[in-house]
Amino acid sequence: MKPYVRWIILAAGALAAVGLFVIVRPSSEPDRGGATQATSSNTPSPQATDGTTEPAETPSPSPSLTADVTVIEVTVQGGAVDGPSEPKVQQGDRVRIVVEADVADEVHLHGYDLSAEVRPGRPAEIEFRATATGVFEVELEESGLVLFQLRVVP
Amino acid sequence: MRRRIAALVVLAAAWSVATAAPALAHGLGGRVDLPVPRWLFVFGAGTALIVSFVALSALWTEPKFECRPADPARPSLLQSVLTNRSLEWVVRLLALGLLVVVVIASLRRVSPTETIGPVVVFAWFWVGLTFAHALLGNLWATLSPFDTIGRLASLDYRYESPPRAYPKAWGRWPAAILLFGFVWIELVDPFADSLGSLGLVILAYVLITLAGMTVFGRRAWTENGEAFAVFFGLIARLSPLARDGEGRVIARPPLAGLAEVEPAPGLLALIMVALGSTTFDGLSRTNLWVSNTASLTGIERVGVYTAGLLGVILLVAAAYSLAMAAAARVVGGPWHALAVRFAPSLVPIVLAYAVAHYFSFLLIEGQLGIVNASDPFDLGWDLFGTAGWSVNLALLSATLIWYVQVAVIVIGHIGGVVLAHDRAIALFDRAAAIRTQYALLAVMVLFTASGLLILSG
Numbered sequence A: 001m002k003p004y005v006r007w008i009i010l011a012a013g014a015l016a017a018v019g020l021f022v023i024v025r026p027s028s029e030p031d032r033g034g035a036t037q038a039t040s041s042n043t044p045s046p047q048a049t050d051g052t053t054e055p056a057e058t059p060s061p062s063p064s065l066t067a068d069v070t071v072i073e074v075t076v077q078g079g080a081v082d083g084p085s086e087p088k089v090q091q092g093d094r095v096r097i098v099v100e101a102d103v104a105d106e107v108h109l110h111g112y113d114l115s116a117e118v119r120p121g122r123p124a125e126i127e128f129r130a131t132a133t134g135v136f137e138v139e140l141e142e143s144g145l146v147l148f149q150l151r152v153v154p
Numbered sequence B: 001m002r003r004r005i006a007a008l009v010v011l012a013a014a015w016s017v018a019t020a021a022p023a024l025a026h027g028l029g030g031r032v033d034l035p036v037p038r039w040l041f042v043f044g045a046g047t048a049l050i051v052s053f054v055a056l057s058a059l060w061t062e063p064k065f066e067c068r069p070a071d072p073a074r075p076s077l078l079q080s081v082l083t084n085r086s087l088e089w090v091v092r093l094l095a096l097g098l099l100v101v102v103v104i105a106s107l108r109r110v111s112p113t114e115t116i117g118p119v120v121v122f123a124w125f126w127v128g129l130t131f132a133h134a135l136l137g138n139l140w141a142t143l144s145p146f147d148t149i150g151r152l153a154s155l156d157y158r159y160e161s162p163p164r165a166y167p168k169a170w171g172r173w174p175a176a177i178l179l180f181g182f183v184w185i186e187l188v189d190p191f192a193d194s195l196g197s198l199g200l201v202i203l204a205y206v207l208i209t210l211a212g213m214t215v216f217g218r219r220a221w222t223e224n225g226e227a228f229a230v231f232f233g234l235i236a237r238l239s240p241l242a243r244d245g246e247g248r249v250i251a252r253p254p255l256a257g258l259a260e261v262e263p264a265p266g267l268l269a270l271i272m273v274a275l276g277s278t279t280f281d282g283l284s285r286t287n288l289w290v291s292n293t294a295s296l297t298g299i300e301r302v303g304v305y306t307a308g309l310l311g312v313i314l315l316v317a318a319a320y321s322l323a324m325a326a327a328a329r330v331v332g333g334p335w336h337a338l339a340v341r342f343a344p345s346l347v348p349i350v351l352a353y354a355v356a357h358y359f360s361f362l363l364i365e366g367q368l369g370i371v372n373a374s375d376p377f378d379l380g381w382d383l384f385g386t387a388g389w390s391v392n393l394a395l396l397s398a399t400l401i402w403y404v405q406v407a408v409i410v411i412g413h414i415g416g417v418v419l420a421h422d423r424a425i426a427l428f429d430r431a432a433a434i435r436t437q438y439a440l441l442a443v444m445v446l447f448t449a450s451g452l453l454i455l456s457g
Helices: A003-024 A032-040 B002-018 B038-058 B077-082 B085-107 B117-136 B145-152 B173-188 B197-216 B218-224 B227-236 B256-260 B267-283 B287-293 B298-331 B335-364 B367-373 B398-427 B430-456
Strands: A069-077 A080-082 A088-090 A094-101 A105-109 A114-118 A124-129 A134-140 A145-153 B241-243 B249-251
Touching: A003 B038, A069 A145, A080 A145, A094 A105, A094 A114, A094 A134, A094 A145, A105 A124, A114 A124, A145 B287, B038 B398, B038 B430, B077 B249, B085 B117, B085 B145, B085 B197, B117 B173, B117 B197, B117 B227, B117 B335, B117 B367, B145 B197, B145 B218, B145 B227, B173 B197, B173 B218, B173 B227, B173 B267, B173 B298, B197 B218, B218 B227, B227 B267, B227 B335, B256 B335, B256 B398, B267 B298, B267 B335, B267 B430, B287 B298, B298 B335, B298 B430, B335 B398, B335 B430, B398 B430
Parallel strands: A069 A094, A088 A145
Antiparallel strands: A069 A080, A094 A124, A105 A114, A105 A134, A134 A145, B241 B249
8 A cells, every 4th residue: 555545544534534523513502591491491480570589699690690490399209209300400590409208318419519308298498509510419318219310501 | 477467367358348337439429421412422433433444444554562672761850850769768658648548537437528538549549540540651550558568568578489479370360350349349339328438448458468468479469469550550551651670761652551561361351340340330320220220229229230330341341252253253263362462452442431431520529639638537627728618510511521521532442443453463464454453443433332322321
């Protein structure tokens, strides 16, 4: 094989890889606003009365942050989990996790490392802003029961 | 006398394993990377295919890595620092001191994120040192506290022969089995319910290592039985830096070191454990796995996870063996000999898997080590003023993580293809070499694609 043939093959390979990248890449990045609409609609927030509902936690509300809260509710009964297994929220969203259970335990959101007590008749509530992307497990700490995997997407 | 010590050490090791009430990695890994977008997966897998075809038709025809002349060691100021014996011992004793701190911290019966123990073991040591070895060469040869203990206990048997000569047939099997033990504890987390177990596990490993060194001598055990010395040593072969026979630092092309790996029994098993365990870790974090195992607790969970880990390792081994059997039909001869010969070309893929799966873990969860360094034993200290810091979960954007993951998987694939090609043309004539590569490239594309698939699932 002549040396130049080798270079042509290498160049063709590189070109093919670049071409593949251009072809398979989605034509436009999915725009943030539209996706937020879609995800927060899975549980409409009851307290969208703006202004009064946001306590001191967000002292300087920037325009991109809405007063909407994405609520994720699950119920634990007899060791079985009823609720979404892989709920998706947008990065920057306010999220409230509500867990009802027929046992006393501690609900733990890994990564963000937030916990709340749950008792029969007393649901646990964890509310936070999803600043970091990733997949985060929510589990009952004592029993080790995984409730769901929260996906925070960019 | 020595035999009695060895018996005592083995007994003590057995005792500490049996009574270990050992809470480990999963408490640490609270955050998992988002799945790679489907289009990026298609791009990565497609590129791996293109690379493979280019390699078949256009790579060099004379081996470049095999039988290279020795690289010269150049004298320099840096050289004299790196070969300074006193400095070496300062580093050794510091690393030994760190082991003591980590063991004490890991024995504390508190949550794994509270002390410096688990984060140093699973993020800094296991992930961080793997990456560092690929870049800087065999650091563990100097850092290993196990090796240092062996030297301090004069288990070198310089003037006599050790009680037993190391059985050649064992090869690297002890290291492969112990590495499996480590990934089992990391990924299956069998002692999750008993806090402080990690400390006992480390102590047990120290005792096993001491026993091995007492019976077979420090050098033989380090080469064959000390899991991390063998694993890090293999990864260090990728590095452009190495030490020559006299301990001087030399520079060489990256990957070249892998051509010099001597085949030994168990080496392939060790590589399969490394490859399979990372694959299983990815698999066990997919929603499919998590939602199907969510309700398992206690011994059931341990059983299912252990079966999963073993199953994935065996699947990886089966795929590789099958490809080697196909290649052996082409060139003749036993497939097993061929499998051992080509094993080093899987090491770049091992590293690529590790980087893709764990680099965000190292950079994000690893921050906990900086926080906990101020309060290593969870006693309320603030030695360096970092105790009040918290982990920045948003350090790396999801897009950055995706691009890095796909890039390293593809680069690892290129490394593997290049090494396999080089070895094939060194072993066989050109036509046969090309034909052995079909099967090998197929299995590498399979590993790369399944690595990407798990990242995108």
